[in-house]
Amino acid sequence: MASIELKNVIKRYGKGKTANQVIHGVNAHIADGEFIVIVGPSGCGKSTLLRMVAGLEEITEGDICIGGRVVNQLEPAERDIAMVFQNYALYPHMSVFDNMAYGLKIAKVPVDDIKSRVDKAAKILELGPYLQRKPRELSGGQRQRVAMGRAIVRQPQVFLFDEPLSNLDAKLRAQTRLEIQKLHRELGITSLFVTHDQVEAMTLAQRMIVMNGGVMEQFGTPEEVYTRPATTFVASFIGSPPMNLLKDAPDAKPGVITGIRPEHLDITPSGWALQVEAVEMLGAERLVYGRWAHSATDQLVIIRTEEAHAVPVLGTTIHVTPRADRLHAFDAATGKRMMTA
Known part of the structure; x- marks a missing residue:
């Protein structure tokens, strides 16, 4: 060896x-x-x-x-x-x-x-x-x-x-x-x-x-x-589905890309508003695809939820809240990691 x-x-x-x-x-x-x-x-x-x-x-x-x-x-x-x-x-x-x-x-x-x-x-x-x-x-x-x-x-x-x-x-x-x-x-x-x-x-x-x-x-x-x-x-390549990379998330500083894994977004009564475009059933869990209409770039956001949650209806609006300790920040110019909130 x-x-x-x-x-x-x-x-x-x-x-x-x-x-x-x-x-x-x-x-x-x-x-x-x-x-x-x-x-x-x-x-x-x-x-x-x-x-x-x-x-x-x-x-x-x-x-x-x-x-x-x-x-x-x-x-x-x-x-x-x-x-x-x-x-x-x-x-x-x-x-x-x-x-x-x-x-x-x-x-x-x-x-x-x-x-x-x-x-x-x-x-x-x-x-x-x-x-x-x-x-x-x-x-x-x-x-x-x-x-x-x-x-x-x-x-x-x-x-x-x-x-x-x-x-x-x-x-x-x-x-x-x-x-x-x-x-x-x-x-x-x-x-x-x-x-x-x-x-x-x-x-x-x-x-x-x-x-x-x-x-x-x-x-x-x-x-x-x-x-x-x-x-x-790395954030987008490692992980299935990949990390959400948001160019204009609320409270984000200019020139910063905010990253959040799909499993670290919780469906809540209030928060980021997303229009449901698709739902994938994966046995014990499901993936919800929501369009962030308020984003200037009209981004798609993926949420991973457990089967215990009610299935969102296509076309309706849901709200999600990111877990604050699971947020990532990347420099928009270089793509390199800046910090973890």
Whole structure:
């Protein structure tokens, strides 16, 4: 196992005035044994950052250290990492055992050691009954576990996951997330996990890096990122539904965007007046969408309520009151966090 240090990491494609910079000076220290999730929308640079750690992309500027060793000039095979991709990339003509053992055979690991490593990984991933099957005889979730098993037997210092659950359906994604959490608890190997799914990020991460346009917007625990977003981008990206960002809330100072989570708005006899436009029923809770007609920007506000509340009638006016200790303030010019009321 090893720590990972990203020191002012920059990536550009091309040279001179036509160069396209896609990673803008990322700095992060990842402790030995941490599980870090890199999350952000498509094209934000998260996979590029991961591929630079893996050695699959060259670094334009800065340093990447693994276990205290600068690895900028090292080939992927020399970095002592194992990578799990979105595409399982299994050999269709090989059994599960042979797929998991293939890299060790190429490295000329002794046969007994190979069997011991594969059997141990198969036990952890509950693949024991399937070792003699071909990939076509497995479900999508089982194939992904085989891909993870192939990484485990390498016994690397670092695991790198590049959107490994994207090809699974919702039920399998949830199940595999639990398996990955269990795997990390048992092995304790430093891990970087890339995803565009903020639910995946919140449930898996010990800490998370939120990327936007090649910039690291925030690096913190899921609780820190959710309760104290560093920017309006983080506030709007993390959370489902996202935080309400109001440009001209009552009592707000000029140049300030007021943020409030949907669950921190209470329906009350008086307060902000909203015209109900839609209601979504979500089992034990519901989302109410209200148009703030008094706002100069005619904004839509989302309220999360429990099933105990009466269902608002579409087209009627309701009043809501924000919880004062849950208000957030962001600079309208920079989008950066200013304070929490």
